Amino acid sequence: MSTNTIVSLPDQTTARIPKDNYISRENGLLSWLLTSDHKRIAILYLISLSFFFFIGGALAGLIRLELLTPQTDLMATDTYNKVFTMHGVIMVFFFLVPSVPATLGNFLIPMMIGAKDLALPKVNLLSWYLYMAGGLLALYTMAVGGVDTGWTFTTPLSTHYVNTNVLTTGLAVFVAGFSSILTGLNFIVTIHKMRAPGMTWFRLPLFIWAHYAASILMVLATPVVAIAIVLVALERTIGIGVFDPTKGGDPLLFQHLFWFYSHPAVYIMILPGMGVISEVISTFSRKRVFGYTAVAFSSVAIAVFGFFVWAHHMFIMGISNYAVLIFSLLTMLVAVPSAIKIFNWTFTLYKGSITFETPMLYAFGFMGLFTIGGMTGVFLGSSGTDIHLTETYFIVAHFHFVMVGGMLMAFLSGIHFWWPKITGRMYPEKLSQLAAMVTFIGFNFTFFPQFILGTLGMPRRYASYPPEFQILNVFSTAGATILGVGYLLPVLYLVWSLRYGAIAGNNPWQATGLEWQTQSPPLTENFAVMPVMDHEAYDYEWLEGQQQTQKETEATSAG
Amino acid sequence: MNHISPVIWQFLVKWLTNFALFPPEASKIAPQMDALYFFMVLVSLIGLTVVVLLVVSFSILYNKKRHPVAVQVEGSTLLEATWTIIPLGLFLVMFVWGALIYFRVFTPPANAMNIYIVGKQWMWKTEHPGGQHEINALHVPSGRAVQLTLISQDVFHSFSIPAFRVKREAIPGRYTTVWFEATTPGTFHLFCTQYCGTNHSQMIGDIVVLTPEDYRKWLASSTSGASLAQNGERLFASLSCAACHNARPDARGPSLANVYGAKLALSTGGTITADDAYLRESILNPSQHVTQGYAPIMPTYQGQISEEGVIALIEYIKNLNSDYRIQQTLNTTDLPPESEGKVPAAKGPASQGTVKP
Numbered sequence: 001m002s003t004n005t006i007v008s009l010p011d012q013t014t015a016r017i018p019k020d021n022y023i024s025r026e027n028g029l030l031s032w033l034l035t036s037d038h039k040r041i042a043i044l045y046l047i048s049l050s051f052f053f054f055i056g057g058a059l060a061g062l063i064r065l066e067l068l069t070p071q072t073d074l075m076a077t078d079t080y081n082k083v084f085t086m087h088g089v090i091m092v093f094f095f096l097v098p099s100v101p102a103t104l105g106n107f108l109i110p111m112m113i114g115a116k117d118l119a120l121p122k123v124n125l126l127s128w129y130l131y132m133a134g135g136l137l138a139l140y141t142m143a144v145g146g147v148d149t150g151w152t153f154t155t156p157l158s159t160h161y162v163n164t165n166v167l168t169t170g171l172a173v174f175v176a177g178f179s180s181i182l183t184g185l186n187f188i189v190t191i192h193k194m195r196a197p198g199m200t201w202f203r204l205p206l207f208i209w210a211h212y213a214a215s216i217l218m219v220l221a222t223p224v225v226a227i228a229i230v231l232v233a234l235e236r237t238i239g240i241g242v243f244d245p246t247k248g249g250d251p252l253l254f255q256h257l258f259w260f261y262s263h264p265a266v267y268i269m270i271l272p273g274m275g276v277i278s279e280v281i282s283t284f285s286r287k288r289v290f291g292y293t294a295v296a297f298s299s300v301a302i303a304v305f306g307f308f309v310w311a312h313h314m315f316i317m318g319i320s321n322y323a324v325l326i327f328s329l330l331t332m333l334v335a336v337p338s339a340i341k342i343f344n345w346t347f348t349l350y351k352g353s354i355t356f357e358t359p360m361l362y363a364f365g366f367m368g369l370f371t372i373g374g375m376t377g378v379f380l381g382s383s384g385t386d387i388h389l390t391e392t393y394f395i396v397a398h399f400h401f402v403m404v405g406g407m408l409m410a411f412l413s414g415i416h417f418w419w420p421k422i423t424g425r426m427y428p429e430k431l432s433q434l435a436a437m438v439t440f441i442g443f444n445f446t447f448f449p450q451f452i453l454g455t456l457g458m459p460r461r462y463a464s465y466p467p468e469f470q471i472l473n474v475f476s477t478a479g480a481t482i483l484g485v486g487y488l489l490p491v492l493y494l495v496w497s498l499r500y501g502a503i504a505g506n507n508p509w510q511a512t513g514l515e516w517q518t519q520s521p522p523l524t525e526n527f528a529v530m531p532v533m534d535h536e537a538y539d540y541e542w543l544e545g546q547q548q549t550q551k552e553t554e555a556t557s558a559g
Numbered sequence: 560m561n562h563i564s565p566v567i568w569q570f571l572v573k574w575l576t577n578f579a580l581f582p583p584e585a586s587k588i589a590p591q592m593d594a595l596y597f598f599m600v601l602v603s604l605i606g607l608t609v610v611v612l613l614v615v616s617f618s619i620l621y622n623k624k625r626h627p628v629a630v631q632v633e634g635s636t637l638l639e640a641t642w643t644i645i646p647l648g649l650f651l652v653m654f655v656w657g658a659l660i661y662f663r664v665f666t667p668p669a670n671a672m673n674i675y676i677v678g679k680q681w682m683w684k685t686e687h688p689g690g691q692h693e694i695n696a697l698h699v700p701s702g703r704a705v706q707l708t709l710i711s712q713d714v715f716h717s718f719s720i721p722a723f724r725v726k727r728e729a730i731p732g733r734y735t736t737v738w739f740e741a742t743t744p745g746t747f748h749l750f751c752t753q754y755c756g757t758n759h760s761q762m763i764g765d766i767v768v769l770t771p772e773d774y775r776k777w778l779a780s781s782t783s784g785a786s787l788a789q790n791g792e793r794l795f796a797s798l799s800c801a802a803c804h805n806a807r808p809d810a811r812g813p814s815l816a817n818v819y820g821a822k823l824a825l826s827t828g829g830t831i832t833a834d835d836a837y838l839r840e841s842i843l844n845p846s847q848h849v850t851q852g853y854a855p856i857m858p859t860y861q862g863q864i865s866e867e868g869v870i871a872l873i874e875y876i877k878n879l880n881s882d883y884r885i886q887q888t889l890n891t892t893d894l895p896p897e898s899e900g901k902v903p904a905a906k907g908p909a910s911q912g913t914v915k916p
Contacts, residue, residue, distance in 0.1 A: 005623070006623065072760075077761070078757050081754075081756070081757065081759070148756070150754045154714075154715055154753075154754065156713070156731060157714040157754070157755060157756055160713075160714075161713060161714050161756055162756060245733065246732065246861060246862075251730060251731055251732065252730065252733075285629065286629035287629045287630075287631060288631055288632075288633070290632065290634055290635075291634035291638075291639050292634065293634075294634065316717065316726055316727055317715075317728040317735075318730055318733060318735040321662060321665060324661060325658055328654055328658060328661075329654055332647075332650035332651060332653065332654045333647075333650075335650055336643060336646055336647050339606075339642060339643075340639070340642060340643055340646075343610075343638075344639075346610055346617070347613075347632075347635075347638065349613075349614065349617035349618065349621060350617055350632060351621055351626070351629060351632055352617070352621045352626070352629045353622075353623045353627055353629040354617070354618055354621050354623060354626075355622070356618075356622075364614060367610065367614065368607070368611060368614075371606065371607050371610050372603070375599075375602070375603035375606060375607070378603075378650060378653055379596070381650075381654075381657075382595065382653045382654060382657030382658075383654075383657045384595055384656065384657035384658065384659065384660025384661045384664070385592060385595055385596055385599065385657055386657070386661075387592070387661065387664055387725065387726050388721065388724040388726065390726065390752075391719065391726065391752035391753060392719075392721075392752060455581065455596075456579055456580075456582050457719065457721020457722075459719065459750045459751070459752040459760075460752070460754075461754040461759060461760075462750075462759065463759075464760045465760065466748065540629065540631070541631070
């Protein structure tokens, strides 16, 4: 009885994908483009996000190739500047910010709380169209020559000194921002108003808590970056002078506005990923998440503190020493809830019954890499060491550990975990475990040397660099090729599994969430009967009882 | 090995001889910052080891084969408190330690010598008080506190010296300062670390630390003939500043003798300290803070003086300690007093020319 897997699939000779499900109910391109079903919109997002991810990834590949040698030999410095700018813009605004919320969040929030759809289904579709409009504008910008301001659009460089497509890129980000705001709004309303009977706040899966916290950030922070972009546009077109020191403006003001969004944006990106990790670790250790309330409130704490740390991006920019003191202290405080989460996940394993399917491997990868990413954040939050480490490859390594090592691992973990629910079919387990390993190894090879490069002082956004930095850059580029393989593999086998994967059945992981108590792929209205939540979240004993009853009913009906 | 693969041989040799893992410590603050850095590395390693050890040992002890049925554990207030308080305590130590270093880096000692740095796309211009100019290089003596006053004439730049663990943003329209005391003679990297456009990665240079004796020799051999203050004096004359700031009883502008560092009463009430930033503002945007007793009649010199020119003027004003000196300036020029009404723009190019390196 004690095998090392929890996967329980239906008998493959008799099992069929349910005839009526959200994919099969309607056909044709228009049925997708005009859908208001949250699950179909999630699929639209998944396809478009992956597309943008691979464009951003290709740009990253170009960056790493250029940095293989100290000289600029693959491309001119201007081209290099455009490449890293577009890499940043696409990855941040068109992949990381919407990644988990728009795909998994969209698909799962209504199902997890026992609702038929999001509160505002048409607004949800509008979000996707806004996202696509922004994304296509960004691609158009790339096609007509790109932009070279860096994804941070720092003034006065972006307002007075570059002649590239700042306005169209700004517009792309502006439009995509509304997609984010509407998604956040939709989630908040849904979580407040659409919960099934018995689904109290403290019975919500932690995935929901994390999305709720992230949604608050989306709604409150995104308008500020919209304002900052509008001001840049006005400065460029009519020269209003808000950021222009010769007109009495303050060039630093832009950075305050920009980071007032872009720092919380980091938590918009990571919080939903943390939600995924909570679900995955609980399921594969058959245990309720250790300290449920602590994890739930730490998400909220991160969201609240996340608003008050933006100036830690500006410690060396001549803001007052006392402002630095306050922001450094607040930065230390925001690090604590993340530490709490890591330890709670670790102790969820304690006395569990652990198996190591792919989502769990990715989750372990997340925990290790996010711990490194988080700790190195403290190096930068401490004002003294920030002086030396900021604006170098140390920062590049730090945020890639958090965003790629953390967020992307969580995204892949979640995609594998809910793949059977989304498609009704299993992915190939061995191959995907290999992909998880390759990703982990490639990631460390790529980004760990960058911590050393940064400590040595290598500045970020350099197309050429002194020759003594070459060896570490060679390592990094070599690692990036491994990482590339790690990301291509899932695309191949996940597409393969759409046709050839094993039939998953309702609940292959024997997970407790409401989304697993219905057919896979689900009906358009999610549940045949409106679910009633009569147990706590992650109640594995309830699940066992449930399965027991089901077996008995089957036995009696057969007999 | 050389016979097997020259490429690998080359790679290994390069590796062994030209491969750094840690930057040199060439300033007084560097070892202090590194102590904190290594403390944080240590804490991170311990933290990571704890997490990894726990995950690995739980994975071994409680994998499904060995431990087929999970035991539900709700949580533990004691454990929660432990991993809230210990990280918080450690982070607070790092905060205090970091803040102490931060304040040290940005609080120059009173006896520091001052060097001006002007950043522009894509070069660093260095203005020594003795009138020495450098491009993409900075010569400093070892064993002496050196303060840098930085400004940018276009976009944000950042003046970074990794070997000193010191970095400061050069901001358009605003002076920022940082100081260091170099300890080891040698040549070190200077980088611009704030992305500033096309040739950002070429905005690099050398920091040359000389022994005090070599530094004196370098100063003597690199002089341009006039000190920064003398350049400022020439500019002061050619812009007809002395037409108003002439310290006569009927002068339309305040006397500038001993004005540097003084607390000035403003016409709007309140006081302001006449530091570099105030002097710069008073030249480029004179009506912003007018001294008490004077009308806001001074024209702006925005766009007519380069950043180096402003620096030279400030350096001149810093060294002005008597009204007599101003009148000397007045007398040494052949400008008639009537020229005060002239638009200074007419002299724009001439005024710029006086401070070109």
